[in-house]
Amino acid sequence: MPNGLSGMWFAVIVSIFSYLSIEMIAIAAGEAKEPEKAVKKAFRATMFRLLVFYFLTLTLIVSIAPISEILAGGSPFVTVMQVIGIPYADSILNFVVIVAALSAMNSQLYISTRMMFSLSRAGRPRKSSVRCVQTVPR
Numbered sequence: 418m419p420n421g422l423s424g425m426w427f428a429v430i431v432s433i434f435s436y437l438s439i440e441m442i443a444i445a446a447g448e449a450k451e452p453e454k455a456v457k458k459a460f461r462a463t464m465f466r467l468l469v470f471y472f473l474t475l476t477l478i479v480s481i482a483p484i485s486e487i488l489a490g491g492s493p494f495v496t497v498m499q500v501i502g503i504p505y506a507d508s509i510l511n512f513v514v515i516v517a518a519l520s521a522m523n524s525q526l527y528i529s530t531r532m533m534f535s536l537s538r539a540g541r542p543r544k545s546s547v548r549c550v551q552t553v554p555r
Contacts, residue, residue, distance in 0.1 A: 446459070
C-alpha cells in the first residue's frame with residue numbers, strides 16, 4: 418500500500434481518471450444537435466453495457482472455475498483462462514489491461530482538449546493557457 422506523497426499522487430490520478438470518464442458524456446452532449454436525447458441515449462447505453470458485461474462476466478467466471486480456485490487469490494480472469502487451457506493467460510490479460518488503459522487515456526486527452534477549447538471560446542482560461550488554445554483549428 419503506498420504511503421505519503423506517492424499514495425496521495427495515486428489517489429489524484431484515480432480521481433482524475435474517474436472524473437474525466439463521467440465528463441465525456443457532458444462534453445459529447447454539448448456538441449450534439451439534441452443534447453437531451455443524446456445524454457439519455459448515452460446514459461442508457463452505458464448502463465446497459467455495464468450491466469451486461471458485469472453480469473455476463475461474473476456468470477462465466479462462476480460457471481467455469483471452481484470457487485476454491487477463485488478464492489485462492491490471483492485474478493479470476495487468469496484463473497478461468499488457465500482452467501480452459503489458454504497458455505500465457507496472465508500475459509494476455511496484462512496486454513488487454515494496458516490497451517484498455519491507453520484507450521481510456523486517449524479519450525480523456527481528447528475530452529481535456531475539447532474542454533480547453535470550449536473554455537477559450539467563452540473567455541474563461543487564464544491568459545497563459547489561451548495562448549496555447551488559440552491554435553486549435555475552428
